[in-house]
Amino acid sequence: MSALKVAALQLAFSDDVQENIAAVADLVREAAGKGARLILPPELFEGHYFCRTQDEAHFARALPADRHPAVLAMQRLAAELNVYIPTSFFEADGHHHYNSLAMIDDKGAIMGVYRKSHIPDGPGYSEKFYFRPGNTGFQTYRTPLGTLGPAVCWDQWYPETARSLTLQGAEILLYPTAIGTEPHDPDLDTSRLWRRAMIGHAVSNVVPVVAANRIGTEHGQRFYGHSFICDERGDILAELGATETGVIVADLDLDQARRHRAAFGFFRDRRPDLYGRITQDI
Amino acid sequence: MSALKVAALQLAFSDDVQENIAAVADLVREAAGKGARLILPPELFEGHYFCRTQDEAHFARALPADRHPAVLAMQRLAAELNVYIPTSFFEADGHHHYNSLAMIDDKGAIMGVYRKSHIPDGPGYSEKFYFRPGNTGFQTYRTPLGTLGPAVCWDQWYPETARSLTLQGAEILLYPTAIGTEPHDPDLDTSRLWRRAMIGHAVSNVVPVVAANRIGTEHGQRFYGHSFICDERGDILAELGATETGVIVADLDLDQARRHRAAFGFFRDRRPDLYGRITQDI
Numbered sequence: 363m364s365a366l367k368v369a370a371l372q373l374a375f376s377d378d379v380q381e382n383i384a385a386v387a388d389l390v391r392e393a394a395g396k397g398a399r400l401i402l403p404p405e406l407f408e409g410h411y412f413c414r415t416q417d418e419a420h421f422a423r424a425l426p427a428d429r430h431p432a433v434l435a436m437q438r439l440a441a442e443l444n445v446y447i448p449t450s451f452f453e454a455d456g457h458h459h460y461n462s463l464a465m466i467d468d469k470g471a472i473m474g475v476y477r478k479s480h481i482p483d484g485p486g487y488s489e490k491f492y493f494r495p496g497n498t499g500f501q502t503y504r505t506p507l508g509t510l511g512p513a514v515c516w517d518q519w520y521p522e523t524a525r526s527l528t529l530q531g532a533e534i535l536l537y538p539t540a541i542g543t544e545p546h547d548p549d550l551d552t553s554r555l556w557r558r559a560m561i562g563h564a565v566s567n568v569v570p571v572v573a574a575n576r577i578g579t580e581h582g583q584r585f586y587g588h589s590f591i592c593d594e595r596g597d598i599l600a601e602l603g604a605t606e607t608g609v610i611v612a613d614l615d616l617d618q619a620r621r622h623r624a625a626f627g628f629f630r631d632r633r634p635d636l637y638g639r640i641t642q643d644i
Numbered sequence: 645m646s647a648l649k650v651a652a653l654q655l656a657f658s659d660d661v662q663e664n665i666a667a668v669a670d671l672v673r674e675a676a677g678k679g680a681r682l683i684l685p686p687e688l689f690e691g692h693y694f695c696r697t698q699d700e701a702h703f704a705r706a707l708p709a710d711r712h713p714a715v716l717a718m719q720r721l722a723a724e725l726n727v728y729i730p731t732s733f734f735e736a737d738g739h740h741h742y743n744s745l746a747m748i749d750d751k752g753a754i755m756g757v758y759r760k761s762h763i764p765d766g767p768g769y770s771e772k773f774y775f776r777p778g779n780t781g782f783q784t785y786r787t788p789l790g791t792l793g794p795a796v797c798w799d800q801w802y803p804e805t806a807r808s809l810t811l812q813g814a815e816i817l818l819y820p821t822a823i824g825t826e827p828h829d830p831d832l833d834t835s836r837l838w839r840r841a842m843i844g845h846a847v848s849n850v851v852p853v854v855a856a857n858r859i860g861t862e863h864g865q866r867f868y869g870h871s872f873i874c875d876e877r878g879d880i881l882a883e884l885g886a887t888e889t890g891v892i893v894a895d896l897d898l899d900q901a902r903r904h905r906a907a908f909g910f911f912r913d914r915r916p917d918l919y920g921r922i923t924q925d926i
Contacts, residue, residue: 480913499918519910521803521848522919529921555847558878562844565837566803596840628801631762634925636781637804639811641923643916 365613366507368534368570369393369401370600372589373607374578377410383435390436393609394443399468399507404576404589405450405515405538406461408432411576414583416491424454427464427475441470446505448512450538452492453477461493463512463538465503476501478514479523485546486583489516500526508533508616511569515539518556518573522640524563529629533616535563539575542585553586553604561596568594568623570614577605594619647895648789650816650852651680652882654871655889656860659692665717672718675891676725681750681789686858686871687732687797687820688743690714693858696865698773706736709746709757723752728787730794732820734774735759743775745794745820747785758783760796761805767828768865771798782808790815790898793851797821800838800855804922806845811911815898817845821857824867835868835886843878850876850905852896859887876901 371389375382386403393401406412408431412420427433436449446468453462453475461478477496481489500523503510511532517523518537527535537560544550557573564571570593577587590601591612600610623629653671657664668685675683688694690713694702709715718731728750735744735757743760759778763771782805785792793814799805800819809817819842826832839855846853852875859869872883873894882892905911 479915479918482909482913484907484909495913495915500921516913519848519908520914521807521844522914522922525803526919526921555877558840558843559847561840562803562848565841566801566844595837625766626801627764627766631764631798632802632804633761633777634923636761637808637923639782639808640804641916641919 366616367397367399367611367613368572368591369396369398369609369611370572370574370589370591371401371403371609372574372577372587372602375407375409375576379408379431382408383432387435387439389609390439390445390447391443393611394445396609396611398445398611400446400510402448402536402538402572402574403450404574405540406452407450407576408452410580411540411583411585413489413492414486414581416488420492421459424452424459426454427451427462427472433464433472436466437470437472440466440468444468446507446510448510448536448538450514458494459492460496461489461514463514465510465512467505473503474501476512478517480516480520482516486544500530502527502530502532504531510534510536512536515541519559521563521566524567528567528569533569533619534614535569535571537571537573539573540585541575542583545583551586553588557588557590561592564592564594564596566628568619568626568628570594570619577607594622648681648898649679649893649895650682650854650873651675651678651684651891651893652854652856652871652873653683653685653891654856654859654869654884657689657692657858661690661713664690665714669717669721671891672721672727672729673725675893676727678891678893680727680893682728682792684730684818684820684854684856685732686856687822688734689732689858690734692862693822693865693867695771695774696768696863698770702774703741706734706741708736709733709744709754715746715754718748719752719754722748722750726750728789728792730792730818730820732796740776741774742778743771743796745796747792747794749787755785756783758794760799762798762802764798768826782812784809784812784814786813792816792818794818797823801841803845803848806849810849810851815851815901816896817851817853819853819855821855822867823857824865827865833868835870839870839872843874846874846876846878848910850901850908850910852876852901859889876904
C-alpha cells in the first residue's frame, strides 16, 4: 500500500482578509504536521461569503491569481511545507470575474487555474451576479501524489463533473465549498443531500472524495460544515460536525482504488454511444 | 399533493417458472390491495439467476416479449388489477439475446421494451455471455401517473443512465435488480455501495427512486435484498432487509418533486458544452 495522507480544513471566516488567511495558514501547518501532503481549505476563504447579497462593492476583491492575497499566501506556505494546496479565490480577468481555484503544487507554483463551471443562484446564494460560468472546462493535475481532480462547490452536485474528471484521469476528487442554511426555508437542511451527492460520485466513479466547507453564522446565514473525506467505496474515513473548527486527515490508498475501479468494470461497460442526450443543449 | 403510491417486491426464486410467476403475482396482488398503482418486481424473476455460470442450456429461456411466460402473466395481472408492472425478462430477438424490460401499462398493454444498456461481467455475474448490450437507448414512458424511467440492475450504477432518463423527462427511476454476494471476495458486501449510488442519483437529479432486489441463496450465491423506495432528496421512505420476503409501498409526491427540481436549479445550471468527454469512446 502506498498511502497518501490528505486533509480538509473547516473553520469560520470574518471580513478581515489577513485574519482569515492567517487562520487557514495555522490549520495548513497543523495538517502538514500530521503528515498531510494535500490540504484542502474551504471555498473563497478570504472573507465572508459575499454572495448572500448583490453588492458591486464586492467586485473590488476580485484579482488575478498572481496578485490575489490568498493565492500568494498559500503559494509561500506550500513551498515552505512542501504540500499541495488547491486554493479557491475570486478571480478577475479583464471584464470577467470567475469563482476560481489555483492548483498550487508542493514547490509553491501554480499548476493551473480552474474556473467553476456551474454557478448557482437562489436566495442567499446570488453567485450568478458575481461569477461568469467558467470557461476552462474540467481540469485534472498529474502529480507524484496521483492525479488530482478539483471542482468548486456547486460543481459537486453534478454527476457530469465527477465523471468528466475521472474520465480525464482524476484519482481523487476535491471540493472546496461554502454551503449552509437556506434563508428562504428554515426547514430545509441540505447537508445530508450534499453528502449523498458526493458519496454517490465516489461510488459511481470508484474514487475518493475530499470536501471542505466553512462553518459559522454570517449575517444570519449559517454554514453547516460537515466536511469529510471518503474512500472509493463512499465509506467516510474522517469527518467534522456542523460547528467544529479543525483539520481532518485520512490515508488514501490510490493503488487499491485503482484495482477496485478496474475490477468493478464500471468504466469498461460504459456506453458513450447512448449518452448523447447529456451533451445536448435542449 | 397528488400522491402516487408505488411498490417494490422482494422475494427468493426457484427454478420452477410457474411457481416464481405465481409468487410474484401474489405480491403484486398484495401491493395493489394496498393501493399501489405502479409495482416493481425484481430482475429476471422467472428463475434462478442463471448468469452465475456460462451454460448454453439457459438460452432456451429467452423468448420474445409476446411469447414470454413472465411477460404474459404480468400483462394479464396488470389488466385485471389496473396497475403498471415494469417486467424484466430474458428476450430473444433472432440471433440476439437481451436483458430486457417490458413496460406494461394498467390495461395490460406493452408500452415498449427497454434493453439493458450496461452489461456486467465478473465472478458470479457472467452476463456478457448471455446478453448483447441493449440497442434501444434509454426509454421513458409517459403515463397518467407520471413519466416513468426504467433501467435494469447494472444500469443503476451509472450516473449517465439516471441523468439521461431524467433529461428525457423521467419523474421516477425504477431499477429491478439481481445482486448479492461476490463469490470471489466474501468480505465484499456491496449492498451499501449499491444504495449509495442510487441515492446519489435521486439527489443529483431530484427524482424518486424505486429499487427491487431478490433474496435467497442460489447455489452458494446469496442475494442481499435491501430493496427500497426513496424520495427526490434521497430520504428512504420504505425498505426491506437482507432476508425479508415482502412488499414495500410508499407515497410519492411528484408535484413536490417537480418544484424541488426547479428550485434547486441543477438542470438550469448544467453545462452541456463542457460534457463532451462523457460521450467520447476513448
